[in-house]
Amino acid sequence: xxxxxxxxxxxxxxxxxxxxxxxxxxxxxxxxxxxxxxxxxxxxxxxxxxxxxxxxxxxxxxxxxxxxxxxxxxxxxxxxxxxxxxxxxxxxxxxxxxxxxxxxxxxxxxxxxxxxxxxxxxxxxxxxxxxxxxxxxxxxxxxxxxxxxxxxxxxxxxxxxxxxxxxxxxxxxxxxxxxxxxxxxxxxxxxxxxxxxxxxxxxxxxxxxxxxxxxxxxxxxxxxxxxxxxxxxxxxxxxxxxxxxxxxxxxxxxxxxxxxxxxxxxxxxxxxxxxxxxxxxxxxxxxxxxxxxxx
Numbered sequence: 001x002x003x004x005x006x007x008x009x010x011x012x013x014x015x016x017x018x019x020x021x022x023x024x025x026x027x028x029x030x031x032x033x034x035x036x037x038x039x040x041x042x043x044x045x046x047x048x049x050x051x052x053x054x055x056x057x058x059x060x061x062x063x064x065x066x067x068x069x070x071x072x073x074x075x076x077x078x079x080x081x082x083x084x085x086x087x088x089x090x091x092x093x094x095x096x097x098x099x100x101x102x103x104x105x106x107x108x109x110x111x112x113x114x115x116x117x118x119x120x121x122x123x124x125x126x127x128x129x130x131x132x133x134x135x136x137x138x139x140x141x142x143x144x145x146x147x148x149x150x151x152x153x154x155x156x157x158x159x160x161x162x163x164x165x166x167x168x169x170x171x172x173x174x175x176x177x178x179x180x181x182x183x184x185x186x187x188x189x190x191x192x193x194x195x196x197x198x199x200x201x202x203x204x205x206x207x208x209x210x211x212x213x214x215x216x217x218x219x220x221x222x223x224x225x226x227x228x229x230x231x232x233x234x235x236x237x238x239x240x241x242x243x244x245x246x247x248x249x250x251x252x253x254x255x256x257x258x259x260x261x262x263x264x265x266x267x268x269x270x271x272x273x274x275x276x277x278x279x280x281x282x283x284x285x286x287x288x289x290x291x292x293x294x295x
Contacts, residue, residue, distance in 0.1 A: 018072075021093045023080060027072030028065035028094050032057025036103040037292070039064045040091060042082070042110030042222060043214040045071035051281030056289065063103070065094055067114070069213040071206065082218040084110075084225045088117035092125055101125070104292055105236075108132040109252070109274065110222040112242075119235035120228055126235060128295045130288065131259065132242035133274050135173075135251065137223045139258035146172075146251075150223050157215040162208065165215055173274075174250040229262050240291055243267040244276050 019026045029046055031053055037060040039049040046064035053062040066073035068090055069082050080086075091114060095103055104127045107115030112134035119126045137146035149172050157165035203211070232239060241260040247253040252274050260267045270276055270287050277284040 017097070019093060019097050020076075021068075021090055023075065023077055023086075024068040024090070025074050025076055026065055026068065026090055026094065028063060028097075029053075030061065030063050030098070032060050032062045034058075034060045035292075036061045036063065036095075036098070036100050038062075038091060038094070038103045038105045040067075040087075040105060040107040040111035040114050042067045042087060042114055043070055043210065043218060044109065044111065045210075047071065048278065052277040052285055052288075055282045055285035059289070063094060063098065065091070067111075067218075069217060070210050075213075079217065081221050082213065083221040084113045084117040085121060087114040088121050091115075091118055092122045095125060102127050104128045104130075104295075106130045106132065106288060107134070108242075108277065109135060110218065113222050113225050113227075116227040116232055117225065119239070120231040121235075123231075123235035126237070128238045128240060128292055129232075129236040130240045130242050130268075130291060132270060133244060133247065133250075133252040133256050134259060135223050136225060136227070136255045136259055137251070138226045139262060140254055147224065150220055154215050154219060157212075162203070162211045162215070166211075169219075172251065174252075227259070227262070229264075232263065238295055239263055239265065241265055241267045242270045242291075244273040245269050245271055246273040246276070250274055 014030050016027065016029045019028065027046070037056060039053055039062060041048055045066045049064045053064055056062050067082060067087050069075050102125050105115045105118060107113070107130070109132070112131035113136065115126065115129045115131050116134065119129055137143055137150070140146060153165055153168045153172065156168050241256060241263065243253060243256045244250075250273060256267060268291060271280055271283045
């Protein structure tokens with residue numbers, strides 16, 4: 001892949017690119033041919049979607065990007081929170097750089113929250129939105145309890161460091177954090193820095209920077225987002241709420257079901273659990289392709 005710098009009015013070819021936006025410089029990647037599809041994560045970087053993107057590139061132009069403050073998308077200037085609204089503006093800036101009026105959007109976890117904010121803030125830019133397991137804890141009847149738990153996770157990061165914070169985060173999410181647990185390991189792969197039991201190797205400087213950004217500037221803003229159901233429905237041509245077949249024990253199963261109830265739709269089942277596209281990208285791509293084909 002090539003790497004180029006360009007402004008928003010420059011045509012974009014396949015490969016890796018950088019784009020200046022207010023307060024940050026984004027890194028995004030284009031692959032494949034066909035209808036435009038954005039794959040969005042948070043805190044997951046573009047690299048976490050590589051397998052899924054490769055599986056979809058035969059019949060889609062697939063765009064992935066690192067959310068601001070993560071991996072190759074660097075904050076420029078003072079530190080600031082990575083809110084869903086700001087990340088939505090970034091995703092639309094990438095669409096503008098591509099000269100695209102609209103795209104199908106698959107967002108997972110915090111990326112699903114970004115997709116909901118895209119539909120709200122930028123009507124008409126999202127065709128089909130697939131919101132896969134968004135951690136919208138404010139939609140739950142025990143939202144205050146989860147808000148306090150999130151604040152405690154952030155405080156633990158400041159007090160005890162990333163390892164202890166990840167352990168609390170994953171336990172709160174519903175994963176068994178014991179040694180050798182395969183679901184915990186898969187979930188850790190989706191995080192900027194894995195939980196100690198899941199991946200004992202020493203984290204890199206980038207891992208540590210991404211982890212700090214997640215706990216200090218992203219987690220609270222993402223989980224406290226409350227979508228406006230009417231604006232989401234009006235802003236996207238179609239909204240699909242995705243839920244993992246194996247996610248019944250996870251907190252995101254509850255939040256996803258709550259979002260589906262809010263929007264008045266039935267959840268669509270996808271393979272695996274919260275990180276199902278990591279373990280079985282080809283199977284997951286087939287399921288996503290089938291959803292998009294029904295549009």
